[in-house]
Amino acid sequence: MSGFFQVPWSDYRPDLTAALGRTVSYTVVSFAGAVVLGLAVALLRLSRVWPARALAAVYTEVFKNVPLLAIIFLSYFGLASAGIRLDVFTAGCLSLVVFYAAYLSEIFRSAISGVHAGQTEAGEALGLGRAGIFGHVVLPQAVRLALAGTNTMLVDLLKSTSLLVTISAAELMSEGRLITSATFRALEVYLVISAVYFVLCYPLSQLLLLLERKVRAGVPLSPWRRRRIRAARALLAAEPAAGPGAGTDRKEAAV
Amino acid sequence: MTEPATTTAGTRTTSPSPADAVVRIRGLRKAFDGRTVLDDVNLEVARGSIVSVIGQSGGGKTTLMRCVNLLESPDAGTVEVAGEVVHQDGRRVCRDLPRLRRTVGMVFQRFNLFPHLTAVENVVLAQRTAGVPEQEALERAVTLLRRVGVAHRALAQPEQLSGGEQQRVAIARALALRPEVLLFDEPTSSLDPEATREVLSVMRELAADGMTMLLVTHELPFAREVSDHVVFVDRGRIVEAGSPRDVLDNPAQARTREFLAAYGSAS
Numbered sequence: 229m230s231g232f233f234q235v236p237w238s239d240y241r242p243d244l245t246a247a248l249g250r251t252v253s254y255t256v257v258s259f260a261g262a263v264v265l266g267l268a269v270a271l272l273r274l275s276r277v278w279p280a281r282a283l284a285a286v287y288t289e290v291f292k293n294v295p296l297l298a299i300i301f302l303s304y305f306g307l308a309s310a311g312i313r314l315d316v317f318t319a320g321c322l323s324l325v326v327f328y329a330a331y332l333s334e335i336f337r338s339a340i341s342g343v344h345a346g347q348t349e350a351g352e353a354l355g356l357g358r359a360g361i362f363g364h365v366v367l368p369q370a371v372r373l374a375l376a377g378t379n380t381m382l383v384d385l386l387k388s389t390s391l392l393v394t395i396s397a398a399e400l401m402s403e404g405r406l407i408t409s410a411t412f413r414a415l416e417v418y419l420v421i422s423a424v425y426f427v428l429c430y431p432l433s434q435l436l437l438l439l440e441r442k443v444r445a446g447v448p449l450s451p452w453r454r455r456r457i458r459a460a461r462a463l464l465a466a467e468p469a470a471g472p473g474a475g476t477d478r479k480e481a482a483v
Numbered sequence: 484m485t486e487p488a489t490t491t492a493g494t495r496t497t498s499p500s501p502a503d504a505v506v507r508i509r510g511l512r513k514a515f516d517g518r519t520v521l522d523d524v525n526l527e528v529a530r531g532s533i534v535s536v537i538g539q540s541g542g543g544k545t546t547l548m549r550c551v552n553l554l555e556s557p558d559a560g561t562v563e564v565a566g567e568v569v570h571q572d573g574r575r576v577c578r579d580l581p582r583l584r585r586t587v588g589m590v591f592q593r594f595n596l597f598p599h600l601t602a603v604e605n606v607v608l609a610q611r612t613a614g615v616p617e618q619e620a621l622e623r624a625v626t627l628l629r630r631v632g633v634a635h636r637a638l639a640q641p642e643q644l645s646g647g648e649q650q651r652v653a654i655a656r657a658l659a660l661r662p663e664v665l666l667f668d669e670p671t672s673s674l675d676p677e678a679t680r681e682v683l684s685v686m687r688e689l690a691a692d693g694m695t696m697l698l699v700t701h702e703l704p705f706a707r708e709v710s711d712h713v714v715f716v717d718r719g720r721i722v723e724a725g726s727p728r729d730v731l732d733n734p735a736q737a738r739t740r741e742f743l744a745a746y747g748s749a750s
Contacts, residue, residue, distance in 0.1 A: 350595035354609035355584035446640040463625045
């Protein structure tokens with residue numbers, strides 16, 4: 229047993245910690261960018277203007293059908309040879325953003341069009357403007373529908389940051405390669421690196437599943453919704469003012 | 484066409500003055516893909532009165548109602564709401580569509596509650612976007628939910644509510660912006676008899692309070708009971724209009740008699 233672990237791991241701890249931090253940074257920045265771009269592409273895809281729809285469709289199909297590794301090489305080596313020199317972090321994030329935005333836009337598009345047309349109509353009939361309908365009615369329901377697919381993409385993106393080893397992004401995988409070339413203990417090193425990825429991804433996906441379940445159950449997650457529901461509960465607990473319709477009502481029961 | 488008459492629904496009286504019509508439709512025409520759904524329709528809903536539109540499914544009743552709050556755009560004719568022309572000759576004249584929709588409340592056949600919000604939040608939402616302060620909006624929502632008898636379910640999600648409860652929340656939601664007229668699009672058509680009774684009893688109370696209502700319905704006994712005016716629409720045209728007694732009990736037109744006989748309520 230003791231013979232297996234021969235790499236001096238405690239010496240590498242600071243480097244590994246820094247690499248782990250970089251993996252997390254790549255994931256957070258790229259995912260945020262991919263969500264924003266993906267939503268924009270999804271909205272273009274649902275636009276009434278056909279050139280906008282066509283543009284979005286071309287974007288989605290191109291980046292869905294090109295390997296991520298090719299996109300990484302193009303944005304780091306390819307652009308550099310055309311005079312656009314991006315640093316490793318920018319090139320890495322750019323690649324992940326454009327690649328995952330294509331997938332996310334598909335998820336977002338089907339989620340947005342999956343919200344029942346009657347919902348938009350109810351919003352219109354209540355005098356919510358276009359922005360109000362999108363922000364208060366369509367988007368929150370689309371988020372519910374998109375959550376499962378989006379969460380899968382987040383975990384997938386985290387794992388895909390390992391491809392950035394090819395441009396020496398100094399994230400976990402790159403660090404693993406460095407330790408391997410110093411120690412020649414490939415099996416041990418890559419098992420440990422894999423374990424680190426697992427320890428990152430597994431709790432993350434479990435946490436996201438929990439979030440999905442809460443959202444589906446209608447648990448109010450935002451502070452303003454919680455405040456509103458608390459205030460409503462207080463009002464409901466108060467004696468109703470005597471009125472013509474008050475007689476038919478029972479006392480509020482816990483839901 | 485006869486003017487709306489005083490009803491049996493209480494102390495409410497209706498003004499015969501045409502100037503006090505909340506909804507006035509003249510020469511309305513609407514086609515979908517070349518198929519005419521409404522043709523030369525005239526309709527007036529006086530303030531405080533209840534007008535029921537009856538007729539076969541697919542006859543244009545719902546489209547007629549949706550032309551009032553401009554969920555549909557008429558191809559021709561004039562739509563006037565609360566004394567203001569909102570649509571004329573196939574063009575929208577009304578600049579402020581949200582304001583028109585706050586003047587006209589609507590209750591749908593399939594409820595269309597927002598499933599991601601609790602019942603009380605459903606009633607609060609439009610008030611907030613219309614600029615009503617938070618606490619005031621909440622108080623009004625709770626009052627309305629009490630009024631329609633679902634306050635004990637105020638914190639439930641729509642999917643946890645029965646059909647009757649959902650429709651009553653939808654009525655509270657439509658009332659929240661103090662509309663001048665309420666549109667009901669077959670409000671009990673997807674409900675069982677028990678839930679239908681609950682919803683009709685809420686509507687009866689609204690009627691007694693003097694709410695102006697335009698109602699598309701298959702509940703002929705209810706239409707007879709609460710309406711000041713009944714309009715029979717068939718194949719996009721108004722075949723007959725008048726007091727419930729005239730239209731439902733002594734129809735002048737053969738087509739009306741045929742329709743009522745098919746519904747088994749001509750007697």
